[in-house]
Amino acid sequence: MATVVGSLVRALAVLDAASAAVPALGPRLDPVATAHAAHLDVLVGAVPEADVPIADPPRIAARPEAALAAVGRSEQRLLREVRAGCLGAASGDLARVLASVAASTSQHAASLATGAPR
Numbered sequence: 144m145a146t147v148v149g150s151l152v153r154a155l156a157v158l159d160a161a162s163a164a165v166p167a168l169g170p171r172l173d174p175v176a177t178a179h180a181a182h183l184d185v186l187v188g189a190v191p192e193a194d195v196p197i198a199d200p201p202r203i204a205a206r207p208e209a210a211l212a213a214v215g216r217s218e219q220r221l222l223r224e225v226r227a228g229c230l231g232a233a234s235g236d237l238a239r240v241l242a243s244v245a246a247s248t249s250q251h252a253a254s255l256a257t258g259a260p261r
Contacts, residue, residue: 150224151183156198158219161210164203182243182244218252
C-alpha cells in the first residue's frame, strides 16, 4: 500500500505542476486531482500512523501538449502501481478499494488522452 500512496502523491504533484504551468488546463485536471486526493485520504486513513511521502514538484513545460503528456505518463504509472497493489492486497477490503482507485485512474487517463470533456 505504501507504493500506491507514494504513486498517488507523485501523481498529485504532477497534476499541480501541470496546472501551474498551463493554468488553462485546470478545469480538465482538477477533477483528476480531486479524485486522487480522495483516494489518498482513504488509503492514509486506513493506516493513520503511516507517513505520507512528499513529492518533489516536477518541472512541466508550459505547453498544453507537453503538460498533458506528462500527466498521461504519470497516470499510467499510477495505474500500474495500483494494479500491482490489487494483486498484493492483504485483504479483500483493500483489494476492493484499490480496484476502485484503478477504475477511476483508468477512466481519467482515458478521458485526458482523448480530450473528452468532463
